[in-house]
Amino acid sequence: MAEIKDPENTIIMELKDGRVVIELLPDIAPKHCERMKELARAGAYDNVVFHRVIDGFMAQTGDVKNGNAEKDFDLRRAGTGGSDLPDLPAEFSGIPHDRGTLGAARSQNPNSANSQFFINFSDNHFLNRQYTVYGRVIEGMEFVDNITRGEPPASPDRMISVKVAADA
Numbered sequence: 001m002a003e004i005k006d007p008e009n010t011i012i013m014e015l016k017d018g019r020v021v022i023e024l025l026p027d028i029a030p031k032h033c034e035r036m037k038e039l040a041r042a043g044a045y046d047n048v049v050f051h052r053v054i055d056g057f058m059a060q061t062g063d064v065k066n067g068n069a070e071k072d073f074d075l076r077r078a079g080t081g082g083s084d085l086p087d088l089p090a091e092f093s094g095i096p097h098d099r100g101t102l103g104a105a106r107s108q109n110p111n112s113a114n115s116q117f118f119i120n121f122s123d124n125h126f127l128n129r130q131y132t133v134y135g136r137v138i139e140g141m142e143f144v145d146n147i148t149r150g151e152p153p154a155s156p157d158r159m160i161s162v163k164v165a166a167d168a
Contacts, residue, residue, distance in 0.1 A: 001139060011037075012162070012165050012168050013140075013161070013162050015140075015143045015146075015159065016157055017142075017146050018143040020139065020140035020141070021139035022137055023135060024134060024135045025133065025134050025135055025136070029132050029134035032104050032113065032132050039085075039162075040163055044083060045159050045162035046160070047068050047159070049067045049078055049156040049157070050159075051063060051079040051153075052079055053153055054121075055121070056122055057122070059118060059144060061117065062116035062117045063115065064083045065082060065084075067079065079116070083114055087113060087114050088104070088113045088114065090110040090113070092130070093133060096125055097133060098136075099120055099121065099141070100120060100136050100137040101119070102118070103120065103132065103133055104116070110130075113132060117134075
């Protein structure tokens with residue numbers, strides 16, 4: 001089990017196969033970390049599907065508006081929304097998009113990240129300094145590796161629950 005050094009900046013994500021522990025990087029991307037904690041504390045990420053999962057690349061989730069498997073769910077719309085909060089400014093850094101890092105999903109506009117994020121399955125350095133890195137998986141990457149693939153997957157996996165470790 002990974003040692004949780006800073007419970008206020010650690011996310012506990014329950015997936016179908018087990019627990020994923022994500023260490024946030026508030027010194028690198030403070031606004032993105034705050035947003036993730038705010039949405040986790042509101043329960044907004046609970047039951048949200050992984051709507052875009054590309055083998056060897058990444059698993060994307062976090063569409064709290066259209067991705068909740070329990071609220072008027074239409075998989076065709078998953079991935080097209082965010083939250084009711086304003087978009088975030090880019091917080092690009094020199095932190096590389098290595099396997100297990102958490103990146104902010106966005107549109108063509110660098111300042112359009114909101115609630116969606118992805119976890120890299122492999123080193124994706126072509127994304128460096130183009131997408132905000134704001135966390136890294138420190139435990140449970142094997143459970144991320146088991147997420148069902150597809151764009152969207154025919155039967156998508158979901159985040160069962162997402163909590164800030166300090167609140168768990």
